[in-house]
Amino acid sequence: MKGRLLQYLSCPTCGGAIILASATESESEEILTGQLSCTSCARTWPIVRGVPRFAAIETVAKDKAATATSFGWQWQHFTQADERYEQQFLAWIAPVTPEFFKDKIVLEGGCGKGRHTQLAARWGAIDVIGVDLSAAVETAFAATRELPNVHIVQADIYALPFAAVFDYVFSVGVLHHLPNPRGGFKSLASRVKPGGHISAWVYGAENNEWITRWVNPLRERLTSRMNPRTLLQLSKLPAAMMFAATKLIYGPVNRLTPGVARHLFYNDYLKAIANFGWREQHTIVFDHLVAPTAFYISRAEFADWWREIGASDVITGWHNRNSWRGFGRISSKTIDD
Numbered sequence: 001m002k003g004r005l006l007q008y009l010s011c012p013t014c015g016g017a018i019i020l021a022s023a024t025e026s027e028s029e030e031i032l033t034g035q036l037s038c039t040s041c042a043r044t045w046p047i048v049r050g051v052p053r054f055a056a057i058e059t060v061a062k063d064k065a066a067t068a069t070s071f072g073w074q075w076q077h078f079t080q081a082d083e084r085y086e087q088q089f090l091a092w093i094a095p096v097t098p099e100f101f102k103d104k105i106v107l108e109g110g111c112g113k114g115r116h117t118q119l120a121a122r123w124g125a126i127d128v129i130g131v132d133l134s135a136a137v138e139t140a141f142a143a144t145r146e147l148p149n150v151h152i153v154q155a156d157i158y159a160l161p162f163a164a165v166f167d168y169v170f171s172v173g174v175l176h177h178l179p180n181p182r183g184g185f186k187s188l189a190s191r192v193k194p195g196g197h198i199s200a201w202v203y204g205a206e207n208n209e210w211i212t213r214w215v216n217p218l219r220e221r222l223t224s225r226m227n228p229r230t231l232l233q234l235s236k237l238p239a240a241m242m243f244a245a246t247k248l249i250y251g252p253v254n255r256l257t258p259g260v261a262r263h264l265f266y267n268d269y270l271k272a273i274a275n276f277g278w279r280e281q282h283t284i285v286f287d288h289l290v291a292p293t294a295f296y297i298s299r300a301e302f303a304d305w306w307r308e309i310g311a312s313d314v315i316t317g318w319h320n321r322n323s324w325r326g327f328g329r330i331s332s333k334t335i336d337d
């Protein structure tokens with residue numbers, strides 16, 4: 001943890017100021033071991049292996065902890081970086097561009113292994129804070145500790161240790177895995193400064209009926225309960241089928257006869273991932289099978305979320321015809337969490 005993170009922290013229980021009570025181990029700018037404490041209610045939180053721990057998985061509700069454990073394992077085992085991440089990330093947060101990050105204080109809700117946190121930092125944000133509940137914070141910290149403007153915090157999205165200090169908050173691919181996606185979105189929105197912005201990307205209900213009908217029951221009853229190592233092996237079979245279909249059919253047909261490709265099943269999405277390599281496609285399949293919780297959000301419900309936080313200038317869009325992205329401005333009116 002870098003000392004400059006302190007200016008953004010605020011007690012998740014009482015809203016009081018948080019100070020560094022002790023630092024027993026440091027390495028240049030990083031406090032590796034120490035303790036934080038609230039000046040009002042005297043709550044304390046440890047800093048372990050460079051990461052302030054506002055939530056330990058054991059103390060959060062069982063369903064949230066299960067999600068965090070599954071994804072934490074995944075992100076510690078799939079650590080490949082991919083240049084396509086950048087294009088993918090920009091597509092999820094469109095119309096936001098790299099220039100938008102310049103001189104902003106940014107929060108990522110659910111940073112996983114920190115790949116978007118890193119991009120935001122490289123694009124010129126003053127500070128980027130990546131929050132995650134899972135053990136993926138270990139990977140995220142290792143991946144970002146050399147970047148002076150990145151901070152990784154282990155915390156629950158529903159009990160964030162920050163006041164409304166952010167110019168921009170984003171969350172991609174996370175809210176639909178929370179037990180209450182709308183509540184998570186509202187909690188993130190409540191940390192945006194008046195006049196600041198928020199982006200969210202979630203799975204869509206529309207066009208994903210085949211997943212909700214066929215994949216979800218399998219995921220809920222079987223795959224999310226399996227040992228992740230076993231699932232990793234098992235998921236190679238559907239991943240191989242998808243890989244073959246994208247390389248042999250969706251890729252070539254979209255290049256040669258786009259008019260015909262339009263009629264292929266789930267074409268927009270499979271076309272988009274046709275250029276991905278094996279590991280990336282395997283990750284996508286594994287991701288869909290490992291999650292204990294996954295909601296598919298309808299356009300109407302997603303629109304409601306934005307109305308509820310009182311956002312203005314909201315731009316929502318359908319991404320790959322299977323998910324929703326949104327971007328909006330938080331008005332000066334206070335949001336109730």
Ligand SMILES: [Zn+2]
Pocket residue numbers: 011012013014015016038039040041042043
């Ligand atoms: Zn407090």
